[in-house]
Amino acid sequence: MKAAIYCRLSEEDRNKQFETDDSNSIQNQKAMLLQYVMEQGWELYNIYSDDDYTGSDRRRPEFNRLLKDAQQRRFDIILCKTQSRFTRELELVEKYIHGLFPIWGIRFISIVDHADTANRGNKKSRQINGLVNEWYLEDMSENIRSVLTNRRKNGFHIGAFALYGYKKDPGQKGHLIIDEEAAAVVREVFTLFSQGYGKTAIARMLNDRGIPNPTEYKRLHGLRYQQPKTKNSTFWKYFAISNMLTNEMYLGNMVQGKYGSVSYKTKQNKLRPKSEWYIVEGTHEPIIDRALWDQVQALIAQKAKPFDVGTIGLFAGKARCANCGCTMRSSKSAPQRGGRHYLKCSNRHVAKDVCIGSFISVDKLERMVIDEMNKLAAEYLDQDELEQNIECPDNLQEQKKSLLSDIAVYEKKAAEFSKGIRELYMDKVKGFISESDYVELSKDFTTERDRLERVIADGEKQLAEIEEKQAAGDHRRQMIEQYSNLEHLNREIVEILIDYISVGRRIPGTRDVPIEIHWAF
Numbered sequence: 001m002k003a004a005i006y007c008r009l010s011e012e013d014r015n016k017q018f019e020t021d022d023s024n025s026i027q028n029q030k031a032m033l034l035q036y037v038m039e040q041g042w043e044l045y046n047i048y049s050d051d052d053y054t055g056s057d058r059r060r061p062e063f064n065r066l067l068k069d070a071q072q073r074r075f076d077i078i079l080c081k082t083q084s085r086f087t088r089e090l091e092l093v094e095k096y097i098h099g100l101f102p103i104w105g106i107r108f109i110s111i112v113d114h115a116d117t118a119n120r121g122n123k124k125s126r127q128i129n130g131l132v133n134e135w136y137l138e139d140m141s142e143n144i145r146s147v148l149t150n151r152r153k154n155g156f157h158i159g160a161f162a163l164y165g166y167k168k169d170p171g172q173k174g175h176l177i178i179d180e181e182a183a184a185v186v187r188e189v190f191t192l193f194s195q196g197y198g199k200t201a202i203a204r205m206l207n208d209r210g211i212p213n214p215t216e217y218k219r220l221h222g223l224r225y226q227q228p229k230t231k232n233s234t235f236w237k238y239f240a241i242s243n244m245l246t247n248e249m250y251l252g253n254m255v256q257g258k259y260g261s262v263s264y265k266t267k268q269n270k271l272r273p274k275s276e277w278y279i280v281e282g283t284h285e286p287i288i289d290r291a292l293w294d295q296v297q298a299l300i301a302q303k304a305k306p307f308d309v310g311t312i313g314l315f316a317g318k319a320r321c322a323n324c325g326c327t328m329r330s331s332k333s334a335p336q337r338g339g340r341h342y343l344k345c346s347n348r349h350v351a352k353d354v355c356i357g358s359f360i361s362v363d364k365l366e367r368m369v370i371d372e373m374n375k376l377a378a379e380y381l382d383q384d385e386l387e388q389n390i391e392c393p394d395n396l397q398e399q400k401k402s403l404l405s406d407i408a409v410y411e412k413k414a415a416e417f418s419k420g421i422r423e424l425y426m427d428k429v430k431g432f433i434s435e436s437d438y439v440e441l442s443k444d445f446t447t448e449r450d451r452l453e454r455v456i457a458d459g460e461k462q463l464a465e466i467e468e469k470q471a472a473g474d475h476r477r478q479m480i481e482q483y484s485n486l487e488h489l490n491r492e493i494v495e496i497l498i499d500y501i502s503v504g505r506r507i508p509g510t511r512d513v514p515i516e517i518h519w520a521f
Contacts, residue, residue, distance in 0.1 A: 002045040002075040005033045006066055008085045009051050026051055029081045036079065036111055045075040055088030067096070070106050071402070080110045099455055103409050155254045155280030161223060163249050164214035165287050176284040183287045185211060189244055190288050194295050199245070203236040203350040213240060238329070238346050245300060248279065251293050252286030255279050313341075314362055314491060315501065321345035322504040322516070324355040330362070343503065358503040360513045365501070370486050372517055373497070377485070400466045407459045410452050417449035496520065 007029040026049055037044050046069070048062040058064075063086075070078065078101070080086045086108070087093060097108045097117060108117045151158050156174030165186040169175040185206070192202050206213075212220055216234040248255050257278040259271055288296075319328040328343040341362040347355040421442050428438040486493070497520060504514035 003042040003077040152278035155283035199241040254283040321358040414452040
């Protein structure tokens with residue numbers, strides 16, 4: 001018998017010298033489980049270990065590698081310290097421990113709470129463990145949310161890092177004090193803007209002087225801040241200046257709760273409406289005085305470009321610079337030069353070495369998109385080869401193949417239980433077994449068959465969703481037919497047809513601008 005060990009530690013461990021080291025807790029789990037493997041005389045296949053992950057995090061790398069290897073039947077047993085180390089979600093207990101593992105021929109054992117799928121008698125215990133763990137997650141999330149909400153309402157800072165320009169007060173938890181080095185930059189930004197300098201010009205001035213942007217500043221000062229792994233991520237950019245100029249925190253007001261989690265089961269956050277933010281005035285010393293703040297806000301309102309309510313630029317948010325990946329901003333030439341609309345890289349002027357800068361007129365890009373659409377129509381529709389040129393993504397094919405395989409196994413098992421029920425009935429009729437034995441045995445068979453049928457129904461639902469995605473090829477043909485031979489685009493068409501457009505720099509000596517269209521169909 002081959003056994004796979006799975007270990008997990010949820011809370012951030014302080015006894016690790018390096019991030020790549022195992023924590024003491026993980027080492028203890030490994031030692032306990034290895035001893036158990038040796039005592040049972042099993043062969044150790046592998047040790048899967050996730051450090052600093054919660055039991056509700058489905059993105060655990062080693063957890064997912066374990067499941068993949070289990071599906072491929074690379075071992076016979078999964079061994080954990082407790083069931084909660086594997087998962088705290090009841091849904092995953094039912095899906096894997098009670099559902100897929102038996103079908104894959106995998107035995108699940110947790111030592112401390114005595115969960116063992118080879119022992120049918122403790123299935124209810126495993127379900128109760130799963131339910132208790134699920135309640136634990138929900139209660140813990142609700143308690144934490146309640147505490148954080150209360151602290152936000154009372155103006156205490158609860159973030160992992162202080163806003164650029166401030167630092168955490170070592171003498172008072174939840175209070176911010178001014179970081180003079182960064183605050184000097186904040187004051188300069190507000191002053192320059194009040195003197196008529198634009199946001200891009202201010203960013204360029206800071207970059208030319210080698211002043212690190214807020215994320216790089218945190219890293220240089222030893223804060224455990226995860227630097228975004230993007231090109232030119234250490235430079236000041238237009239949006240950093242723009243966000244700074246409208247942040248009330250610099251006025252001495254605590255502003256929190258801009259984003260909220262979707263669910264305690266996911267780390268995804270979504271932006272909340274301003275009415276749901278927590279704003280408490282006068283919680284810390286301001287960096288910007290009221291007079292300068294009001295002057296800057298008035299200038300921002302004055303410089304805001306007028307627009308018709310409900311309208312949006314034709315390619316707004318869709319065009320990206322091919323060099324740096326930044327979203328391109330719209331601009332308009334002076335009336336005496338025709339008042340034409342253009343798209344330009346947001347980083348084009350923030351520093352000498354940030355980006356070579358992409359630039360294209362909206363009219364030219366519109367024409368290129370229409371030409372490419374008509375080219376697609378000519379290649380696929382006229383030759384009637386669209387179906388042959390559309391291939392389902394490999395991951396969809398793999399998902400479908402795996403799902404079909406699982407459903408086939410489920411159906412075979414369900415058929416065996418149905419057959420068993422019929423045979424039990426015949427044994428009762430022939431007098432081979434008593435009425436009470438028939439009732440007891442057939443109850444177990446029926447329960448297991450019904451569970452498998454529910455799993456099959458769920459699998460067929462997932463299969464239908466995959467096939468719906470695969471049928472997108474037919475949808476693509478309809479889209480091309482519907483939007484071929486266009487003369488102009490509108491925002492609705494752009495939203496339907498285009499995911500994003502990568503725009504390069506004009507080819508020297510020509511008027512050609514290379515683009516790459518990523519279609520949404």
